[in-house]
Amino acid sequence: MEELLKRLNDLEKRVAILENKKSSSTYGSFKETILTITITEDNLTSIFNTSMAEEIVKIIHDKNKEIPFLQYKKHVYKYENEMIEMTDDDYKYMFEYVQYLIIKCFTEYCVKLKSDDYFEKNNIIVGLNLTKNFKKVKSLFLKSL
Numbered sequence: 001m002e003e004l005l006k007r008l009n010d011l012e013k014r015v016a017i018l019e020n021k022k023s024s025s026t027y028g029s030f031k032e033t034i035l036t037i038t039i040t041e042d043n044l045t046s047i048f049n050t051s052m053a054e055e056i057v058k059i060i061h062d063k064n065k066e067i068p069f070l071q072y073k074k075h076v077y078k079y080e081n082e083m084i085e086m087t088d089d090d091y092k093y094m095f096e097y098v099q100y101l102i103i104k105c106f107t108e109y110c111v112k113l114k115s116d117d118y119f120e121k122n123n124i125i126v127g128l129n130l131t132k133n134f135k136k137v138k139s140l141f142l143k144s145l
Contacts, residue, residue: 034093039105047124052099053140072145091138
């Protein structure tokens with residue numbers, strides 16, 4: 001009888017673990033998840049060492065690993081109550097919002113900089129023209145998935 005109770009207890013623990021995995025693997029809403037992205041000085045340092053486009057892609061990719069809201073199956077799909085194919089407007093929204101967050105973080109960070117450093121780093125931060133380089137950033141993003 002004790003063996004049966006022990007086995008039943010083990011099975012209950014396994015079921016609880018499996019239920020937690022199912023609930024944690026659900027998708028996050030596209031726009032809500034984008035709004036939870038935060039930028040740190042580490043991201044700025046990474047931008048100065050690589051490029052703005054690469055860091056935008058990395059930030060979105062890392063957020064998608066943390067809270068899945070995008071899925072790649074021949075095309076990229078976003079989750080909004082169901083999986084919907086992404087449009088160029090969705091990509092632009094995503095890239096421009098992350099760029100906005102980076103610029104906002106940089107304005108707080110630039111107080112610490114000397115004038116020469118400020119102008120050099122400002123050119124890096126503001127230098128990405130998303131309208132002109134949209135296809136480049138989008139292709140980098142698709143490669144990262």
